[in-house]
Amino acid sequence: MTGPVTAEVRTLIEYQRLCYVATTGPDGEPNLSPKGSLKVLSDHELAFADMASPNTVANLRADPRLEINVVDPFLRRGYRIKGVGTVVDDPGLLAVVGEGLGHDYPVRAAVRIAVTEVRPVDSPVYLFTSAPAEEVHAMWQDNYGYHRDGAGGGPS
Numbered sequence: 001m002t003g004p005v006t007a008e009v010r011t012l013i014e015y016q017r018l019c020y021v022a023t024t025g026p027d028g029e030p031n032l033s034p035k036g037s038l039k040v041l042s043d044h045e046l047a048f049a050d051m052a053s054p055n056t057v058a059n060l061r062a063d064p065r066l067e068i069n070v071v072d073p074f075l076r077r078g079y080r081i082k083g084v085g086t087v088v089d090d091p092g093l094l095a096v097v098g099e100g101l102g103h104d105y106p107v108r109a110a111v112r113i114a115v116t117e118v119r120p121v122d123s124p125v126y127l128f129t130s131a132p133a134e135e136v137h138a139m140w141q142d143n144y145g146y147h148r149d150g151a152g153g154g155p156s
């Protein structure tokens, strides 16, 4: 039996890596911050590095529930992932979450996530048009390209 982190979810995470992690503060205040170190540990576990995330870590110590969004900005689709996060200092896991970042900034801890739910999320482009994923991807590559070149415009 396969866990919630299917091959498709793994592929998107390994390609994107950048995700947004939502936690809840003690007074119920929402906290959302980016993490570029998301790793797939297994079909039911993820992890990311704490290098500079004091609020996320403090929140998880008090309330381990979290939600992660990881989205391909060109493909306009991704996943909403719910789970339970544990802050750990196991040196083996610290090495795993620090891999492939292109730098060796100190990793203070790792957050190991037991994934409870994965839901796909699609842009309305898939709801309101019949454009295939390849076409959407090409359109948005062009769109970002126009903006970077300062040429303006592009499909929106």
Ligand SMILES: Cc1cc2nc3c(=O)[nH]c(=O)nc-3n(C[C@H](O)[C@H](O)[C@H](O)COP(=O)(O)O)c2cc1C
Pocket: 018, 031, 032, 033, 034, 035, 036, 037, 038, 048, 049, 050, 051, 052, 053, 054, 055, 056, 057
């Ligand atoms: C693109 C990007 C990737 C980041 N990746 C990480 C990361 O993997 N781990 C980390 O601790 N901080 C990372 N940060 C920095 C935190 O998001 C930032 O320090 C944030 O303010 C932490 O807030 P928090 O304590 O509420 O989580 C990243 C920031 C950006 C913009």
